[in-house]
Amino acid sequence: MDPFDLAVVGGGAAGFMTAITAAENGVxxxxxxxxxxxxxxxxRISGGGRCNVTNAxxxxxxxxxxxxxxxxxxxxxxxxxxxxxVFDWFEKKGLNLKIEEDLRVFPLSxxxxxxxxxxxxxxxxxxxxxxxxxxxxxxxxxxxxxFNIFSHKKEKVIAKNIILSTGGHPSGHKLAQNLGHxxxxxxxxxxxxxxxxxxxxECSGVSIKDIDIEIKLNNKTFQNRGDLLITHWGFSGxxxxxxSAIAARxxxxxxxxxxxxIKWSVLSYEELKEKINFLRMNKGKVNLIxxxxxxxxxxxxxxxxxxxxxxxxxxxxxxxxxxxxxxxxNTLISDKxxxxxxxxxxxxxxxxxxxxxxxxxxxxxxxxxxxxxFFSGEVLDVDGITGGFNFxxxxxxxxxxxxxxxxxxx
Ligand SMILES: Cc1cc2nc3c(=O)[nH]c(=O)nc-3n(C[C@H](O)[C@H](O)[C@H](O)COP(=O)(O)OP(=O)(O)OC[C@H]3O[C@@H](n4cnc5c(N)ncnc54)[C@H](O)[C@@H]3O)c2cc1C
Numbered sequence: 001m002d003p004f005d006l007a008v009v010g011g012g013a014a015g016f017m018t019a020i021t022a023a024e025n026g027v028x029x030x031x032x033x034x035x036x037x038x039x040x041x042x043x044r045i046s047g048g049g050r051c052n053v054t055n056a057x058x059x060x061x062x063x064x065x066x067x068x069x070x071x072x073x074x075x076x077x078x079x080x081x082x083x084x085x086v087f088d089w090f091e092k093k094g095l096n097l098k099i100e101e102d103l104r105v106f107p108l109s110x111x112x113x114x115x116x117x118x119x120x121x122x123x124x125x126x127x128x129x130x131x132x133x134x135x136x137x138x139x140x141x142x143x144x145x146x147f148n149i150f151s152h153k154k155e156k157v158i159a160k161n162i163i164l165s166t167g168g169h170p171s172g173h174k175l176a177q178n179l180g181h182x183x184x185x186x187x188x189x190x191x192x193x194x195x196x197x198x199x200x201x202e203c204s205g206v207s208i209k210d211i212d213i214e215i216k217l218n219n220k221t222f223q224n225r226g227d228l229l230i231t232h233w234g235f236s237g238x239x240x241x242x243x244s245a246i247a248a249r250x251x252x253x254x255x256x257x258x259x260x261x262i263k264w265s266v267l268s269y270e271e272l273k274e275k276i277n278f279l280r281m282n283k284g285k286v287n288l289i290x291x292x293x294x295x296x297x298x299x300x301x302x303x304x305x306x307x308x309x310x311x312x313x314x315x316x317x318x319x320x321x322x323x324x325x326x327x328x329x330n331t332l333i334s335d336k337x338x339x340x341x342x343x344x345x346x347x348x349x350x351x352x353x354x355x356x357x358x359x360x361x362x363x364x365x366x367x368x369x370x371x372x373x374f375f376s377g378e379v380l381d382v383d384g385i386t387g388g389f390n391f392x393x394x395x396x397x398x399x400x401x402x403x404x405x406x407x408x409x410x
Pocket of ligand 1 (some may be wrong): 009010011012013014015033034035036038039040041042043045046047048051052053054106134135136137141165166167168171244349350372376378379387388389390391392
């Protein structure tokens with residue numbers, strides 16, 4: 001049996017993009033090997049069933065800022081195939097997309113099935129073979145430079161080139177390791193924070209814009225500004241999800257136990273003192289509960305904070321003691337919460353960690369250790385924050401790998 005020109009291990013976003021790009025650029029014999037019975041299952045469930053395909057952050061320098069791991073190497077990739085290219089790529093294939101206010105890109109139909117159909121049809125129209133229930137167990141490179149690929153049932157496929165697009169699945173990491181690669185230990189990214197802080201659930205559903213939050217771990221400080229959502233178990237929202245991604249490794253090393261600092265105000269101590277003294281002087285007869293020093297604090301949150309620092313919410317501003325004023329100021333500037341673990345679910349759960357990116361040539365996504373072996377998608381130690389950036393990396397790395405395979409001699 002003639003070897004395939006390319007065997008793609010993993011029928012997800014990255015694998016399909018690789019196979020289609022290679023096929024559209026002249027690679028003849030391509031096979032996708034998918035371990036389960038379902039193709040592109042993560043696309044189906046993504047974005048709450050809508051699939052957040054990418055993010056309308058068109059400039060590569062800005063796009064790259066959304067990846068806590070991947071850094072400068074991704075910039076080179078995005079300079080070749082970025083969010084705008086992905087947008088065009090899908091639209092040219094008949095999938096209409098829309099950009100939402102927060103720049104997330106979705107199919108116009110709001111249905112992830114349309115993304116799946118588009119990818120499946122594109123692959124089939126180029127005669128890409130697809131084998132499901134072929135869980136790749138072992139890969140051997142022979143002395144004549146072809147790969148023998150064995151399934152869990154000992155079925156065999158032979159290919160001149162192989163791409164691992166196995167997502168965060170441990171089997172893909174093991175296959176890469178057996179072919180000589182180092183794996184950066186996978187840890188979760190993009191999660192919410194749980195706290196046992198009593199009464200916080202009274203603020204459940206409160207959302208505040210542009211809040212600075214901070215974590216100090218292992219002598220490092222991690223900060224982020226964004227919208228904060230209070231849930232019945234703790235904290236969520238874009239500010240938290242991004243901070244969880246930025247500090248994913250350090251938080252993991254502390255077993256998800258750490259202090260979260262919330263800065264409810266960007267004003268200085270003196271500025272807040274002036275504001276509160278103004279209330280004491282001019283609204284002396286008003287209860288604390290009825291006049292908040294910062295309009296962005298909702299009433300529920302303001303009551304919660306006063307209770308937290310044991311100040312009577314019914315007190316009149318004129319009766320506020322100097323030490324109570326200072327307590328309020330310190331809380332608004334730096335409010336501490338003991339985080340006891342991850343929240344029950346992530347919005348966009350991804351794995352941080354995977355194949356060490358220093359062992360991969362990002363111009364081609366080919367292994368620097370094992371020629372003929374390529375990587376695309378989440379199998380690599382690259383991950384983005386929520387907003388479509390994780391799929392963007394799959395499309396970019398898949399496209400680069402597909403192009404690189406098409407430039408090899410077949
Ligand atoms: C609930 C949820 C929602 C998400 N929403 C979004 C979103 O809206 N936007 C966004 O950008 N990102 C989102 N993500 C992240 C995104 O889904 C992933 O980053 C992306 O799917 C990774 O694609 P991939 O092709 O690298 O891997 P995967 O999609 O995981 O595909 C890998 C494939 O390889 C197969 N496989 C694994 N091992 C083997 C093996 N040994 N042999 C054969 N096959 C194998 C798997 O069965 C799988 O089909 C979401 C994630 C989750 C969990």
